[in-house]
Amino acid sequence: MNVNIFNTADEVLTALADYFIKIGSESIAARGKFTVALSGGSSPKKLYELLASTSYADQLDWEKVFFFFGDERNVPQDHKDSNYLMAKKALFDPLLISPVQIFPVDTTFEPAEAASKYWEMISAFFDDGELSFDLVLLGLGDNSHTASLFPHTPVLHDTTPGVKEVWLEDQQVWRITLNAPLINDARYIAFLVYGEGKAEALHHVLEDDEDIEEYPAQLIDSISGETEWFIDEPAAANLPQEEDEE
Numbered sequence: 024m025n026v027n028i029f030n031t032a033d034e035v036l037t038a039l040a041d042y043f044i045k046i047g048s049e050s051i052a053a054r055g056k057f058t059v060a061l062s063g064g065s066s067p068k069k070l071y072e073l074l075a076s077t078s079y080a081d082q083l084d085w086e087k088v089f090f091f092f093g094d095e096r097n098v099p100q101d102h103k104d105s106n107y108l109m110a111k112k113a114l115f116d117p118l119l120i121s122p123v124q125i126f127p128v129d130t131t132f133e134p135a136e137a138a139s140k141y142w143e144m145i146s147a148f149f150d151d152g153e154l155s156f157d158l159v160l161l162g163l164g165d166n167s168h169t170a171s172l173f174p175h176t177p178v179l180h181d182t183t184p185g186v187k188e189v190w191l192e193d194q195q196v197w198r199i200t201l202n203a204p205l206i207n208d209a210r211y212i213a214f215l216v217y218g219e220g221k222a223e224a225l226h227h228v229l230e231d232d233e234d235i236e237e238y239p240a241q242l243i244d245s246i247s248g249e250t251e252w253f254i255d256e257p258a259a260a261n262l263p264q265e266e267d268e269e
Protein backbone atom coordinates (compact mmCIF):
# COMPACT_ATOMS: atom_id res chain seq x y z
CA MET A 24 0.00 0.00 0.00
CA ASN A 25 1.40 3.37 -1.03
CA VAL A 26 0.22 6.71 0.35
CA ASN A 27 0.78 9.58 -2.07
CA ILE A 28 0.21 13.07 -0.65
CA PHE A 29 -0.06 16.08 -2.97
CA ASN A 30 -0.32 19.78 -2.17
CA THR A 31 -3.69 20.38 -3.82
CA ALA A 32 -6.76 18.52 -5.07
CA ASP A 33 -5.89 19.48 -8.65
CA GLU A 34 -2.47 17.81 -8.27
CA VAL A 35 -4.19 14.71 -6.86
CA LEU A 36 -6.60 14.56 -9.80
CA THR A 37 -3.81 14.98 -12.36
CA ALA A 38 -1.70 12.29 -10.69
CA LEU A 39 -4.61 9.87 -10.61
CA ALA A 40 -5.56 10.63 -14.21
CA ASP A 41 -1.95 9.89 -15.24
CA TYR A 42 -2.09 6.66 -13.19
CA PHE A 43 -5.39 5.67 -14.83
CA ILE A 44 -3.89 6.14 -18.31
CA LYS A 45 -0.75 4.21 -17.31
CA ILE A 46 -2.69 1.24 -15.90
CA GLY A 47 -5.08 1.33 -18.83
CA SER A 48 -2.32 1.34 -21.45
CA GLU A 49 -0.51 -1.53 -19.70
CA SER A 50 -3.73 -3.55 -19.38
CA ILE A 51 -4.65 -3.11 -23.04
CA ALA A 52 -1.10 -3.98 -24.13
CA ALA A 53 -1.07 -7.10 -21.93
CA ARG A 54 -4.64 -8.40 -22.32
CA GLY A 55 -6.30 -6.41 -25.09
CA LYS A 56 -8.71 -4.67 -22.72
CA PHE A 57 -8.87 -2.50 -19.60
CA THR A 58 -11.54 -3.31 -17.02
CA VAL A 59 -12.25 -0.63 -14.43
CA ALA A 60 -14.78 -0.38 -11.62
CA LEU A 61 -15.68 3.27 -11.12
CA SER A 62 -16.35 4.97 -7.82
CA GLY A 63 -19.43 7.07 -7.23
CA GLY A 64 -19.97 10.10 -5.06
CA SER A 65 -18.79 13.65 -5.75
CA SER A 66 -14.98 13.33 -5.53
CA PRO A 67 -14.42 11.33 -8.73
CA LYS A 68 -16.62 13.55 -10.95
CA LYS A 69 -13.71 15.94 -11.51
CA LEU A 70 -11.44 12.98 -12.32
CA TYR A 71 -13.86 11.69 -14.94
CA GLU A 72 -14.19 15.18 -16.44
CA LEU A 73 -10.38 15.46 -16.57
CA LEU A 74 -10.05 12.08 -18.29
CA ALA A 75 -12.64 13.19 -20.86
CA SER A 76 -10.83 16.48 -21.46
CA THR A 77 -8.53 17.21 -24.41
CA SER A 78 -5.56 16.67 -22.05
CA TYR A 79 -6.31 12.94 -21.77
CA ALA A 80 -8.98 11.94 -24.30
CA ASP A 81 -6.42 10.87 -26.92
CA GLN A 82 -4.07 9.11 -24.50
CA LEU A 83 -5.96 5.79 -24.32
CA ASP A 84 -7.72 3.43 -26.73
CA TRP A 85 -11.08 4.03 -25.06
CA GLU A 86 -12.80 1.48 -27.30
CA LYS A 87 -10.98 -1.20 -25.29
CA VAL A 88 -12.04 0.10 -21.88
CA PHE A 89 -14.91 -1.65 -20.06
CA PHE A 90 -16.64 0.20 -17.26
CA PHE A 91 -18.21 -1.34 -14.19
CA PHE A 92 -19.31 0.26 -10.91
CA GLY A 93 -17.89 -0.37 -7.45
CA ASP A 94 -21.30 0.41 -6.04
CA GLU A 95 -24.62 1.93 -6.98
CA ARG A 96 -27.50 3.56 -5.22
CA ASN A 97 -30.86 1.77 -5.48
CA VAL A 98 -32.30 4.45 -7.76
CA PRO A 99 -33.24 4.61 -11.48
CA GLN A 100 -30.37 5.24 -13.90
CA ASP A 101 -31.78 8.72 -14.66
CA HIS A 102 -31.97 9.69 -10.96
CA LYS A 103 -29.78 12.56 -9.74
CA ASP A 104 -28.11 10.25 -7.17
CA SER A 105 -27.21 7.53 -9.71
CA ASN A 106 -23.48 6.82 -9.93
CA TYR A 107 -24.10 5.62 -13.46
CA LEU A 108 -25.71 8.94 -14.45
CA MET A 109 -22.80 10.91 -12.96
CA ALA A 110 -20.26 8.86 -14.93
CA LYS A 111 -22.41 9.02 -18.08
CA LYS A 112 -22.45 12.82 -18.01
CA ALA A 113 -18.81 13.30 -16.93
CA LEU A 114 -17.07 10.51 -18.85
CA PHE A 115 -19.10 8.23 -21.13
CA ASP A 116 -20.98 10.85 -23.17
CA PRO A 117 -18.01 13.23 -23.73
CA LEU A 118 -15.82 10.28 -24.86
CA LEU A 119 -18.63 8.73 -26.93
CA ILE A 120 -18.22 5.44 -25.06
CA SER A 121 -20.39 2.73 -26.61
CA PRO A 122 -23.10 1.26 -24.33
CA VAL A 123 -21.64 -2.21 -24.99
CA GLN A 124 -18.60 -1.10 -22.97
CA ILE A 125 -20.64 0.00 -19.96
CA PHE A 126 -22.02 -2.35 -17.30
CA PRO A 127 -24.35 -0.49 -14.93
CA VAL A 128 -26.21 -2.15 -12.07
CA ASP A 129 -29.78 -2.94 -13.17
CA THR A 130 -31.67 -1.22 -10.38
CA THR A 131 -35.07 -2.09 -11.86
CA PHE A 132 -34.75 -5.31 -9.84
CA GLU A 133 -35.23 -5.54 -6.08
CA PRO A 134 -31.88 -4.91 -4.31
CA ALA A 135 -30.98 -8.54 -3.58
CA GLU A 136 -31.77 -9.60 -7.16
CA ALA A 137 -29.98 -6.56 -8.59
CA ALA A 138 -26.89 -7.58 -6.63
CA SER A 139 -27.01 -11.22 -7.70
CA LYS A 140 -27.60 -10.31 -11.34
CA TYR A 141 -24.67 -7.88 -11.22
CA TRP A 142 -22.47 -10.63 -9.81
CA GLU A 143 -23.66 -12.99 -12.56
CA MET A 144 -22.83 -10.38 -15.21
CA ILE A 145 -19.34 -9.70 -13.79
CA SER A 146 -18.62 -13.43 -13.55
CA ALA A 147 -19.79 -13.95 -17.13
CA PHE A 148 -17.65 -11.09 -18.45
CA PHE A 149 -14.36 -12.42 -17.10
CA ASP A 150 -12.86 -15.63 -18.42
CA ASP A 151 -12.85 -18.44 -15.87
CA GLY A 152 -10.19 -17.96 -13.27
CA GLU A 153 -9.32 -14.50 -14.44
CA LEU A 154 -11.98 -12.74 -12.35
CA SER A 155 -10.25 -9.56 -11.38
CA PHE A 156 -10.66 -5.97 -12.44
CA ASP A 157 -7.56 -4.23 -13.73
CA LEU A 158 -8.42 -1.16 -11.66
CA VAL A 159 -10.94 -0.38 -8.92
CA LEU A 160 -11.37 3.33 -8.14
CA LEU A 161 -12.60 4.08 -4.62
CA GLY A 162 -13.51 7.07 -2.50
CA LEU A 163 -13.71 7.40 1.27
CA GLY A 164 -16.79 8.45 3.18
CA ASP A 165 -16.45 10.63 6.26
CA ASN A 166 -17.58 7.57 8.27
CA SER A 167 -14.71 5.53 6.76
CA HIS A 168 -16.89 3.59 4.31
CA THR A 169 -15.75 2.85 0.79
CA ALA A 170 -17.86 1.70 -2.14
CA SER A 171 -20.98 0.82 -0.14
CA LEU A 172 -19.10 -1.09 2.53
CA PHE A 173 -20.65 0.81 5.42
CA PRO A 174 -19.92 0.41 9.14
CA HIS A 175 -21.73 -2.45 10.91
CA THR A 176 -23.17 -4.05 7.77
CA PRO A 177 -23.16 -7.82 7.10
CA VAL A 178 -21.26 -7.46 3.81
CA LEU A 179 -18.12 -6.57 5.78
CA HIS A 180 -17.79 -10.24 6.77
CA ASP A 181 -17.91 -11.72 3.26
CA THR A 182 -15.01 -14.09 2.65
CA THR A 183 -15.53 -14.83 -1.05
CA PRO A 184 -15.86 -12.41 -4.00
CA GLY A 185 -19.35 -11.21 -4.76
CA VAL A 186 -21.84 -8.37 -5.06
CA LYS A 187 -24.28 -7.67 -2.23
CA GLU A 188 -27.18 -5.43 -1.29
CA VAL A 189 -26.62 -3.17 1.71
CA TRP A 190 -29.42 -1.64 3.85
CA LEU A 191 -28.50 1.74 5.34
CA GLU A 192 -30.76 2.08 8.39
CA ASP A 193 -29.93 5.72 9.08
CA GLN A 194 -30.63 6.75 5.49
CA GLN A 195 -33.45 4.22 4.97
CA VAL A 196 -31.99 3.31 1.56
CA TRP A 197 -30.58 0.30 -0.23
CA ARG A 198 -27.26 0.17 -2.08
CA ILE A 199 -25.52 -2.48 -4.17
CA THR A 200 -21.78 -2.99 -3.73
CA LEU A 201 -18.81 -5.07 -4.74
CA ASN A 202 -17.62 -6.79 -1.55
CA ALA A 203 -14.06 -6.53 -0.21
CA PRO A 204 -12.84 -9.91 -1.51
CA LEU A 205 -13.90 -8.93 -5.05
CA ILE A 206 -12.31 -5.48 -4.79
CA ASN A 207 -9.11 -6.98 -3.34
CA ASP A 208 -8.80 -9.31 -6.35
CA ALA A 209 -8.11 -6.23 -8.50
CA ARG A 210 -4.67 -5.79 -10.02
CA TYR A 211 -4.73 -2.13 -8.99
CA ILE A 212 -6.81 -0.27 -6.39
CA ALA A 213 -6.73 3.53 -6.23
CA PHE A 214 -8.32 5.62 -3.50
CA LEU A 215 -9.14 9.25 -4.34
CA VAL A 216 -9.40 11.29 -1.13
CA TYR A 217 -9.21 15.06 -1.03
CA GLY A 218 -10.53 17.87 1.15
CA GLU A 219 -10.30 18.63 4.86
CA GLY A 220 -13.57 16.80 5.49
CA LYS A 221 -11.78 13.49 4.93
CA ALA A 222 -8.97 14.07 7.45
CA GLU A 223 -10.62 12.29 10.40
CA ALA A 224 -11.75 9.25 8.40
CA LEU A 225 -8.36 8.98 6.72
CA HIS A 226 -6.61 8.95 10.07
CA HIS A 227 -8.94 6.22 11.36
CA VAL A 228 -8.39 4.05 8.28
CA LEU A 229 -4.64 4.46 7.88
CA GLU A 230 -3.45 5.01 11.45
CA ASP A 231 -5.91 3.50 13.94
CA ASP A 232 -5.84 -0.13 15.05
CA GLU A 233 -7.84 -2.44 12.81
CA ASP A 234 -11.55 -2.15 13.42
CA ILE A 235 -13.36 -3.03 10.23
CA GLU A 236 -16.79 -2.61 11.77
CA GLU A 237 -16.05 1.05 12.43
CA TYR A 238 -13.60 1.70 9.57
CA PRO A 239 -14.60 -0.60 6.66
CA ALA A 240 -12.08 0.90 4.23
CA GLN A 241 -9.43 -0.93 6.31
CA LEU A 242 -10.67 -4.10 4.56
CA ILE A 243 -9.25 -2.92 1.26
CA ASP A 244 -5.77 -3.90 0.07
CA SER A 245 -5.06 -5.62 -3.23
CA ILE A 246 -4.15 -9.26 -2.58
CA SER A 247 -1.64 -9.67 -5.39
CA GLY A 248 -1.50 -6.21 -6.89
CA GLU A 249 -1.03 -2.57 -5.88
CA THR A 250 -3.05 -0.29 -3.65
CA GLU A 251 -2.40 3.44 -4.05
CA TRP A 252 -3.89 6.29 -2.03
CA PHE A 253 -4.08 9.64 -3.82
CA ILE A 254 -4.53 12.31 -1.13
CA ASP A 255 -4.24 16.07 -0.84
CA GLU A 256 -2.65 17.94 2.11
CA PRO A 257 -5.97 18.98 3.74
CA ALA A 258 -7.16 15.36 3.81
CA ALA A 259 -3.74 14.28 5.13
CA ALA A 260 -3.80 16.85 7.97
CA ASN A 261 -4.14 14.18 10.69
CA LEU A 262 -1.59 11.77 9.24
CA PRO A 263 1.97 11.51 10.60
CA GLN A 264 4.14 13.77 8.51
CA GLU A 265 6.51 10.93 7.58
CA GLU A 266 3.91 9.63 4.99
CA ASP A 267 5.77 10.07 1.68
CA GLU A 268 5.11 13.51 0.22
CA GLU A 269 4.80 13.95 -3.56
Ligand SMILES: O=C(O)[C@H](O)[C@@H](O)[C@H](O)[C@H](O)COP(=O)(O)O
Nearest residue numbers: 063064065066162163164169170
Ligand atom coordinates in the same frame (compact mmCIF):
# COMPACT_ATOMS: atom_id res chain seq x y z
O1 LIG B 1 -21.70 5.77 -4.12
C1 LIG B 1 -20.92 6.42 -3.42
O2 LIG B 1 -21.25 7.42 -2.74
C2 LIG B 1 -19.47 6.08 -3.42
O3 LIG B 1 -19.15 4.94 -4.01
C3 LIG B 1 -18.96 6.22 -2.02
O4 LIG B 1 -18.24 5.15 -1.50
C4 LIG B 1 -18.10 7.45 -2.04
O5 LIG B 1 -16.83 7.14 -2.64
C5 LIG B 1 -17.88 8.01 -0.67
O6 LIG B 1 -19.15 8.14 -0.05
C6 LIG B 1 -17.20 9.37 -0.75
O7 LIG B 1 -18.10 10.22 -1.42
P1 LIG B 1 -17.66 11.72 -1.86
O8 LIG B 1 -16.61 11.54 -2.92
O9 LIG B 1 -18.93 12.31 -2.38
O10 LIG B 1 -17.12 12.37 -0.62
